[in-house]
Each structure stands twice: as structure tokens, then as C-alpha cells.
Amino acid sequence: MDNCIGVSRLVMDYGKVRAVDDVSFDVGYGRVFGFLGPNGAGKTTTIKVLTTLVHPTAGQVSIFGKDVVRHAKEIKKRIGVVLQEPSFEGNVKVEKALDLYGMLWGLPGEKRRDRVRELLDKFDLQEIKGMKNDELSIGQRRRVQVAREFMHDMDLLFLDEPTVGLDPAARRMLLDYVKKHVHGGLTVFFTTHIMEEVEYLCDDIAIINKGRIVAIDTPAGLKQKYGGIKAVEIKLKEASAQSVMWLVRPISGDTMIETPASDTIRISSKDAQDMLVKIIEALAKSGVQMESVSVNPPTLEEVFLTVVDGARSSS
Ligand SMILES: Nc1ncnc2c1ncn2[C@@H]1O[C@H](COP(=O)(O)OP(=O)(O)OP(=O)(O)O)[C@@H](O)[C@H]1O
Ligand SMILES: [Mg+2]
CATH class of the missing domain: 3.40.50.300 (P-loop containing nucleotide triphosphate hydrolases)
Known part of the structure; x- marks a missing residue:
């Protein structure tokens, strides 16, 4: 219970x-x-x-x-449910659609009106409240669909x-x-x-x-569990990240490399710190100047990719 x-x-x-x-x-x-x-x-x-x-x-x-x-x-x-697929009549106006949904759930008149007003405000639907669902953009339609679910307790x-x-x-x-x-x-x-x-x-x-x-x-x-994986970020002073990839790739091998900004290289790996030392050496040897270097815990996205990928390759 x-x-x-x-x-x-x-x-x-x-x-x-x-x-x-x-x-x-x-x-x-x-x-x-x-x-x-x-x-x-x-x-x-x-x-x-x-x-x-x-x-x-x-x-x-x-x-x-x-x-x-x-x-x-x-x-x-x-319970309330907002499914992935769009779910209602195309020719009903936004305000009316909310009201009808409230009615379906048995909300009394005044409570329904208050709720509709609140949701039109909160979901920024005031301007389009007189439009039909069919006439809305994809994002507007989604907003109506989610707002609608909050009509009932x-x-x-x-x-x-x-x-x-x-x-x-x-x-x-x-x-x-x-x-x-x-x-x-x-x-x-x-x-x-x-x-x-x-x-x-x-x-x-x-x-x-x-x-x-x-x-x-x-x-x-989750981050702690997969904390062995570290993300290393190197910010370059003048060179672009792409222009030094030929130096970085041989060291990083198959490891995921991102360039979150044009002057930044980000590597996520269990061996990130070892790689970091080698990459710094290689960059310094070639005269590439670095602005900053940091080692960060993994982001949730990295955890996700590791977990899903790990499951993929082990199956
Ligand atoms: N009605 C259905 N008939 C047959 N197979 C289905 C049906 N619905 C889903 N599947 C299959 O079941 C599996 C899971 O689908 P599901 O829709 O639950 O995935 P999901 O995690 O929601 O994916 P997404 O991120 O794309 O929404 C998929 O292989 C899909 O092809
Ligand atoms: Mg789905």
C-alpha cells in the first residue's frame, strides 16, 4: 500500500x-x-x-x-493520461475543447470556468482560444492536449x-x-x-x-554508479576543435567525442584522464594552445548512452 x-x-x-x-x-x-x-x-x-x-x-x-x-x-x-498520439476533434475551438473535457469529468460549471481560465493563461493559450484544433501549429496543439488533462483533479x-x-x-x-x-x-x-x-x-x-x-x-x-566514466573538456585558445581532430582521434580511438562549441573538445570515457594527459602532450607538441581543461562527472545523457549501448552490445 x-x-x-x-x-x-x-x-x-x-x-x-x-x-x-x-x-x-x-x-x-x-x-x-x-x-x-x-x-x-x-x-x-x-x-x-x-x-x-x-x-x-x-x-x-x-x-x-x-x-x-x-x-x-x-x-x-x-488518473490523468497524456498519450503520445494526438487525441481530439479537429473542429472544436480550444476554449470549448477544455470546457468539454471538464464536463466529461463532471466538473461543475463555475469550477470549470475557473479552470479553463487558469489553463488558458498558464499554457499561453489566450490568443488562440478561439481557434480550432485543426488550425493550430504542432506545438500549440500539444499545449492544448496537455493543458486539457489538468482540467480534472x-x-x-x-x-x-x-x-x-x-x-x-x-x-x-x-x-x-x-x-x-x-x-x-x-x-x-x-x-x-x-x-x-x-x-x-x-x-x-x-x-x-x-x-x-x-x-x-x-x-x-545513476551518475555515481556510472561515475567511472568521466567527461574531459579541453577549450582551445585559437585553433578550432575540428582542426586538431587529427591529433586527438588516434589517442581517443572509438571513444565518443563531441564538440559542444567550435573551440571545445569533450571526451567521455572511463579512461578519460589517461587520454587527457596524452592529448595535452600531443597538442602542446604541435604548438596548439589551450585555454582551459576540466574533468567533469558524466551527464545523464552520457549515462543513458552508456547504459543503452552496454545493453545493446551485451545482447
Ligand atoms: N500496437 C502494436 N502492435 C504491434 N507492435 C507494437 C504495437 N505497439 C508497439 N509495438 C511494438 O512494441 C515495441 C515497443 O513500442 P513502444 O511504443 O512501447 O516503444 P516506446 O518506447 O514508446 O518508443 P518511442 O520512444 O518511439 O515512443 C516496439 O517494438 C513496437 O514496434
Ligand atoms: Mg512511445
């Missing part, structure tokens, strides 16, 4: 395709759970099982301590890549709005491909790959 979501040995098959393969995890009340993984990993499928839209092939799932198959109706009343909200197509301001606004509700007691199950969003919002993270969970921890815990 302590957990909001409890998943034990969940399996989900679509015919011969095993989309979710023996997955177990728990999500405590009031937490934001980030569910990450490459395309086709099984995130949306898991959400569909957890939100009672499809029946699991095997395993147990409980939401609010109740079995998701046996108590689907009860559970549905207390809920204890648990599933957001499947809610920020796709949103501009930076809209994205930040959405994350802050979700955060505010989490402080009010909401539990959130969240998928995204953007690691900064995970850092900003999530208390716990699971990384799923090919239907299996390959890592699960807090963001800090």
Missing part, C-alpha cells in the same frame, strides 16, 4: 513481439518517475498497461494498491513525451506547472528523450531498452 505504482514481472506481447519483458519497479506517492529509453524500447506500451488501456500478458500491476485489471474503472477515475498523471514540439518557454512553463502540482501531492510518470527535463523534474529514473529495465536509480545515484 506504500506505493502509488507497483509493477512486478510485467510482460506485454503484441503477437510475436515482446514489447515489455519482465519489468518490475515501484513508484512512491508524490514522486516524479522518469521512464527513459530509445525508440521502441517499450515506454508507451508500459504506460498503456499502467493506465488500463491494454491488458498485460503476464505479471502484476497495481495502482493505488489496486490491481490494474480488476479495478480498472476505479483507477481510471483518479487526479492523484497520478502519465505524460508520454509531453514536451515534443514545444518551444523552450512553453517547455519550461509545462515542467514548472507539473512541479507545482507535484508539490501539491501529485505523482507523475513521465517519459522524454530530453535529459535536461529529467534532471529538472525527476526524482527517480528507470532506463528501459528492448523491453527490459537496464538501470534504475535516482539521477544522482
